[in-house]
Amino acid sequence: MKLIGILLLAFALPAQETQPPTAPQAEQKKEEKTEAKTESPTPSAESPFSITFDLGARWISDVRGDFNTYRSMVNLGEGIRLMGMESHFQQPGAKFLDTMHLQANSWGGDPYNTTRLDLGKQGLYRFRGLYSNIAYFNFLPSFANPGPIRGAFFNQRAYDIANRITDMELELLPGGRVIPYVAYARNTGFGDGITTFVSESNEYPLRNLVRYSQDTYRGGVRVELSRFHATVEQGGLAFKDDQKVYSTERLPGNRLTPILGQALFLNADALQAYGMSGDGIFTKVLVSSNPFNWLDLNGQFLYNRSITNSNFLQSATGNFVQLAALQFYSRQFDLFSGDARMPHSNGQFSAEIRPSERLRFQSTYMTDRYDNDTRWSLAQQLAQGAANLPDVNSNGLDLLRFTYDRYESQALLDITSRIMLRGGYRAEWGRASVRRGRVSGETTPETGKLRRHVGLAGANIRLPGNISMTHDLEIARGDRTYFRTSLQNYHRYRTQVRYAIRPSVLVGANYSQMENTNPAQGVNLEFFSRAATANVQFTPAKYYSVLAEYSRTSLRSDLLYLLPHALQTERSFYRDNAHTSTLLVDVRPGGRAPVLSIGGSLFVSSGSRPVRYYQPVGRFVLPLTNRVQVYSEWRWFGLSEPFYLYQGFRNHQILTGLRLSM
Amino acid sequence: MPGRSIPLELCSLLLLAWTPVMAQDAAAALPAGYAGSEACAVCHDEVVKNFAKNRHAVLDTKKQRGWEGRACESCHGPGAKHAETADANDIRNPLKLRPLAADKACLSCHLNQPTNVGRISSGHARNAVSCVSCHNVHKTGAEASATIFRKASTLNRQCGTCHTTTMAEFQRPHRHPLPEGAMKCTDCHNPHGSALPRSIRTVNANEPGCMKCHADKRGPFVFEHAPMRLENCRTCHEPHGSANPRMLTRQEVFLQCLECHSNLASPSPAAGTLGGVPPAFHDMRSPRIRNCTICHIKVHGSNVNRALLR
16 A cells, blocks of 8 residues: 555656646636536546446247248347347556456347457557357248249258357557457357258258358567558468268158159168368468658558368168169269368559649559369269169369459549549459369360459549538440459449538438440340439437438349250349338437337338338337336338248237346 | 565655656657647547547557657647637648548558558548548547447448448348348458458458358368359349348349350350350259259359269
C-alpha cells in the first residue's frame, strides 16, 4: 500500500504541475467549465464493466406445408434461448487487461450460435477469438421438377451437418513498430445425410456419414514504419475428410425398368469409405511504401501449396450391369488411390502517383497462376457368382493449369472539391488447360483462353444540399473466354444517389444494370440484369421512426444447348423478376411506455421460378426499470412456389424474453 | 520482502523529481502551430475523455508514432489558431472534407498497413468512399466503430446503408444466414481491398474466403471441376440470395449444367470455350437424368472419380 501510495503521488503531482500551452481564452473557458462541473450533481465516474443478458423463450406453431423445407430455410425451434449476451470491460491504464468484450448469440438450440471474445492491453497484446456453431440442414429437392413424376426422388441429396469454426489470433505489441502475431483456426463438419451410390444404369440413395476437419496455423510479423510497412506470414494447414456411405437394406434403386429382363438391385452390405487427407503451406508477403508524398507503392506475393492424398474403397453386392459389354455381375470391389499437388502463386503490384493535389494515377498489375498435376490408380474386381471377371487396373494423370493476368490503369481528377471524375482501362488475359470430356476421343488437354479489354469510367458528385451521387461504368470487349456463360462483351453501370432532405429525412436510390453477350456461333449468349432500389429513413421525432426500402430486380439469360438424345437445339431461357420490400416502423412514446415495432419483409418473384416469401414481424418492448426490459415478438414465415407446391410452408413464432443490463 | 521495497521507493522518488521536467520538455517541444491534446481537452473534454478509450489514444503516449502529446492534431491538423479563436473554421474536420482529403488524414498513418495493400483495387477507394464513411473515431460504447464492427447485426446494417440492393437479396428464401446474425459481410469481403474481384476476402494466403467455412470444397482435387478454379463460386451460385434452392443461378440443375456442357461444338475459334463438348449421351427425358447431381454428387471436385460420381 505504501508503495502504491508513493507511485500515485509520483504520477499525480506532475499532472498538477504541468501547464498545457493554452491561450488566455482557453484558460477562461476552462474556468467556466470547472465551475459548471462543480454545479453538476451527477457523478462523473462510470463503471468500467457492463453486461447485458437477453433471455427468451420461443414458441412455434405447427409448421403447415413441408417441414423439411422449413428446416432447410428457417430451422428455428421451440424452447428457452440465450438470445444474446454482451459483456464489456474497458479501463484505460489497467495493468494487464484494459479491454475485454465478450459476446454470445443464439445459444440454447438455435441453428446459429456464435461467441466472440476480444481481450487486450493497449501496447501489450490483443487477442481475438471466435467460436461459431452453424447447423446446416438441407433436405431441399434442388433438382425439383415442376411436374413431379415417377423417377424424381426428393431425398437423394440431403444433409444434417454441424459446422463448427474456431478462430483465434494473438497479436503482441499492437501499435508498436514490430508486431508479431500467431493464429489458429479449426473448422469441422460432422453429421449425416443421404447421397447416391452410383452404379452403371442405376443409382441408390444411401446414408452418408460426413466428418471433415481442417486445422490452420499461421504466424507472422508486421513491421510498421512511418513510410514503409511489411508483413510476412507463414502458415500451414492439415485437412482430413473421412466420409462413409453405406446401405442397411436391399434397394431397387432409381431405375424401375429391368435390363434384358433382369432387375438391378443393391444389397444391404454396400460400402464406400473415403479417406482423404491433405496438408499445405502458405506464405504471404505484403509490402507498402510511401517513399515520397506523391507516391504510394504496394506489392503482395501470396503463395499456397496444397496436397491431397486420397484413398477410397468401395464394396458392394447385388445385381449390376456393364452396358458396353452387356455383362451382368453380382459383386464389385474397388480400390482407388490418388494424389493432387497444387502450387498456387499470386502477385500484385500497384502504384498511386499524385502529381498534384487534384490528380491521381493508379496502376495495378496482378498475376495469378496454378498447376494441379494429379496421379491416380484404380484396381477393380468384378465377380458374377463364384466366378471372377477379369480385373480392371488402371492409372492415369490429370491436370488443370491456369494463368491469369490483369493490368489496370486509372486517372482520378478532382475537378472541384465536389466533383471527382475518373477514367481508365483494364486488360485481362489468361490461359487454362484442363482434361477433355470422356467421350471426346482426344487425349490432349483442352485449352481455353481469356482476352478482355475493359474501359472504366466513374464520377463522384457531391451537390450542395446534402446530395451525393456516384456513377460507375465498365464497358468490355472480349474475343476469348473460358466458359459459355462467362463475361465477354459486357457493360456494367451503377449509380447511387443519396439525399438528406432534412436531418430527419434521408432518401437513397441505387440503380445497376449489366448486359453480357457472346455472339459466337454455338453460344449466342444474351444476359441482362437490372436492379433498382429506393429507401427512405424518416426520423421526424424521437417518438417514432420509419425505415422503408423497396427493390425491383430483373434478370434474363438466354443461350442455346443441344439435347443429346434428340440432337435438337433448345434454348435455356431463364427469367427472374423480383420485388423485395422491407419496412420497420418504431413507435417510442418514451418513459416506461412500451416501444412498438412493426414491419418485416416480403419477396415476390415471377419468371422461371415464381416465389412468394413473407416474413412479417411485430414486436413490443416494455421497460420495467432502467435496467430491465420485457419484450415479445411475433414472426410469421410463409413460402409458396406455384410451380413447386410441395415446397411451401407457413409458420407462426412467438418469442418472449427479458433483457437485463448491469 | 522489506529489503526490496527500499529501492522501489527510491525509484519512485526519482521519478517524482524527473517527470515534471519531462512534461515541460514535451510541451516546449510542440511544433509551431500545434496546441497539444491538453489544450483540446479544455473545451472538448467529453470528446477527449472518450478518446482515452479509443485505440488512437496510443498516439498521445507513443513517442515513436511522432504525435506524442498531440493525438487530436494528428487528424485535425495544427490547432493553435483554433485554440485562440475557438472558431470552427480554424480547424480541420475530416467529416466535412472531400473524401480524398479525409482519406489523406487517415492514410498518413494507416497507408502502410496490410489492410491497405489492396486498397487501390478496391471499389471503395475507386468510388471515393472515404474512411470516415464507415469508421468513427470519437464515439464510445455501442456507437464506437469497434463495437459496431464486432457485432454481426450492426456491421451488416452499416454496410446495408449503401449496399441496399445486396441487402434486399438477403431477403430471398435461399441465402447465407446473414440476416440471422450468423455471418458478417466482412466474413466474405474485405472492404479495404483484396487481390480477388469484388473485394472477396482471401484465406490461406490466396484462396477465396468461401473456403474458410466450406473447407471440404477447397481441394486440390484429383479430378477438378474447372469453373471452381477458373472463375468462382458465382458461376453457379448467388451467394447473397436466390429464389432457387442451394442458391443456384437457375431453377433446375440440368439447366445449370447444360449451359456450359451444352453439347454444342462450336466451329468458331472465338467460341472455343471449355467443357462444351458432351460429357455423355444422356437421355434427358428421364427425370432422374435431368437431375444431374443425383449421380454427379461431387460436383465441386472429386478425389476418386473423373466423372465426379463419388
